[in-house]
Amino acid sequence: MNSKPSYQITSHPIGSISEIWTISWPLILGLVCNGMMIVVDRLMLGKYSLEAMNASSIAGSAAFSFFVLPMVVAGISEVFVGRYHGLGQHNKMGSCAWQMIWFSIFMIPLFLLCGYIFGPYLFKSTPRADYALEYFYTIINFGSAFCVNQALMGFFIGQGKVRIITITVAFANLANIFLDYALIYGTPLTSSMGVKGAATATIISQFILIGALFLVFISKKNRSEKGTGKWKIKAGLFIRSLKIGIPASFAHLSEYICFFIFLKIMGKLGASYLTIAVLLNTVYMILYFIVEGISKGVTAICSNLIGASQHSYVKKHLIASFKLHAIFAAVVTVVLMFGSTSIFSAFIGEADNFLLTDPYFIKQMKIGGIYMCAAYLFDGMIWIVVGMLTAASDTRFIMCVGSLAPWVLLLMPVYLFSSNFNISESQVWLLMAIYCFFDLAIYLLRYRNGTWKKNHLMEDPSIPIQES
Numbered sequence: 001m002n003s004k005p006s007y008q009i010t011s012h013p014i015g016s017i018s019e020i021w022t023i024s025w026p027l028i029l030g031l032v033c034n035g036m037m038i039v040v041d042r043l044m045l046g047k048y049s050l051e052a053m054n055a056s057s058i059a060g061s062a063a064f065s066f067f068v069l070p071m072v073v074a075g076i077s078e079v080f081v082g083r084y085h086g087l088g089q090h091n092k093m094g095s096c097a098w099q100m101i102w103f104s105i106f107m108i109p110l111f112l113l114c115g116y117i118f119g120p121y122l123f124k125s126t127p128r129a130d131y132a133l134e135y136f137y138t139i140i141n142f143g144s145a146f147c148v149n150q151a152l153m154g155f156f157i158g159q160g161k162v163r164i165i166t167i168t169v170a171f172a173n174l175a176n177i178f179l180d181y182a183l184i185y186g187t188p189l190t191s192s193m194g195v196k197g198a199a200t201a202t203i204i205s206q207f208i209l210i211g212a213l214f215l216v217f218i219s220k221k222n223r224s225e226k227g228t229g230k231w232k233i234k235a236g237l238f239i240r241s242l243k244i245g246i247p248a249s250f251a252h253l254s255e256y257i258c259f260f261i262f263l264k265i266m267g268k269l270g271a272s273y274l275t276i277a278v279l280l281n282t283v284y285m286i287l288y289f290i291v292e293g294i295s296k297g298v299t300a301i302c303s304n305l306i307g308a309s310q311h312s313y314v315k316k317h318l319i320a321s322f323k324l325h326a327i328f329a330a331v332v333t334v335v336l337m338f339g340s341t342s343i344f345s346a347f348i349g350e351a352d353n354f355l356l357t358d359p360y361f362i363k364q365m366k367i368g369g370i371y372m373c374a375a376y377l378f379d380g381m382i383w384i385v386v387g388m389l390t391a392a393s394d395t396r397f398i399m400c401v402g403s404l405a406p407w408v409l410l411l412m413p414v415y416l417f418s419s420n421f422n423i424s425e426s427q428v429w430l431l432m433a434i435y436c437f438f439d440l441a442i443y444l445l446r447y448r449n450g451t452w453k454k455n456h457l458m459e460d461p462s463i464p465i466q467e468s
Contacts, residue, residue: 007308009160015316028293055131073245081158082303094228104147138199251402298387371429378436
């Protein structure tokens with residue numbers, strides 16, 4: 001007989017490292033595979049042309065600046081699924097995901113309009129603007145696919161069913177690798193499409209992922225037990241999902257816009273600044289998906305705990321999550337200290353191999369890598385706390401901090417120091433680490449004051465959500 005309460009979504013003790021690891025590792029693996037879609041794009045484009053890699057990186061950041069808001073909103077299905085799972089009301093979980101699937105579909109005309117209006121103006125001063133525009137238009141026209149995937153993933157993550165994410169994402173990633181090679185370089189059956197081929201491969205892979213997840217989502221068992229056949233829009237649940245999702249998404253949107261501007265500043269400072277920024281950012285993206293996996297695991301576990309009013313376990317869970325992230329950060333630091341040249345050389349084609357024999361370039365890349373590791377340690381802790389605050393519906397605070405901090409604590413210092421002082425390529429990443437440290441301090445203060453315990457929003461106002 002299974003006496004495990006519904007809010008305990010693993011067999012491990014609540015608040016243990018093994019609990020967060022059990023939930024997070026399939027998410028980490030799945031998200032790393034998902035991130036590898038972008039990394040493989042850059043790896044193959046780097047061999048195709050360093051200009052193509054740099055242009056696609058800027059264009060990808062621009063496109064995801066438009067995606068990030070609706071993607072975060074769509075992913076908020078995880079919070080509501082987790083709350084109902086914690087309460088034991090499983091038949092309401094399917095409808096939570098459907099609200100965000102409909103939201104994602106409603107975004108189609110908006111993405112098309114954004115591409116049409118903003119595309120011609122975003123890349124005027126970008127080297128090889130033609131490459132950037134090709135990548136941007138291809139990605140943004142199908143942006144809703146990324147959002148639908150977030151809504152579907154939220155359904156599985158919220159109830160702790162995370163291995164299905166790993167399997168389906170890995171399958172889509174394998175498809176992306178084959179498609180990248182065929183469409184970027186060309187084969188006897190396909191012509192070489194270059195930058196557009198990389199973007200096309202990514203989009204096709206997203207639709208493969210949608211198909212795989214949806215087949216499981218709409219299965220007979222899930223329709224019967226978890227209400228996945230309840231596809232109609234429910235105005236109350238839809239609006240409450242937006243109330244939580246939209247504030248959180250503004251924080252993500254602000255960071256993506258800031259990083260897009262950050263890359264533009266690096267481009268104006270010179271080719272070495274931009275290349276080092278893109279290389280470090282590419283590695284950081286892989287590491288960020290590890291952070292995102294832990295953060296999503298935190299949200300899933302805390303949503304169940306908060307839904308069942310088990311607030312006393314939240315602190316233990318955060319401490320365990322910090323310890324797990326610190327282990328990852330230590331491993332990453334050691335690897336980059338001793339193997340950075342070998343790692344980054346994989347992204348540089350034969351035409352640009354001279355960079356690997358330039359002592360100044362190698363020195364700046366290594367020092368920048370150490371600063372990046374410090375930023376990664378603090379940033380990961382930030383997103384662990386953000387994951388908990390999201391589960392508690394404290395997303396207005398996330399919006400306020402996320403909308404202001406990157407501009408005031410990162411972009412402004414980078415702009416001022418690069419304009420008035422001769423800062424090096426690596427010192428830019430020192431500023432990044434300092435920004436992450438102070439941002440973390442702000443979020444920890446929010447956790448300690450306990451305001452997050454009062455911010456519960458549920459579909460049915462009659463459901464009692466009491467503080468413990």
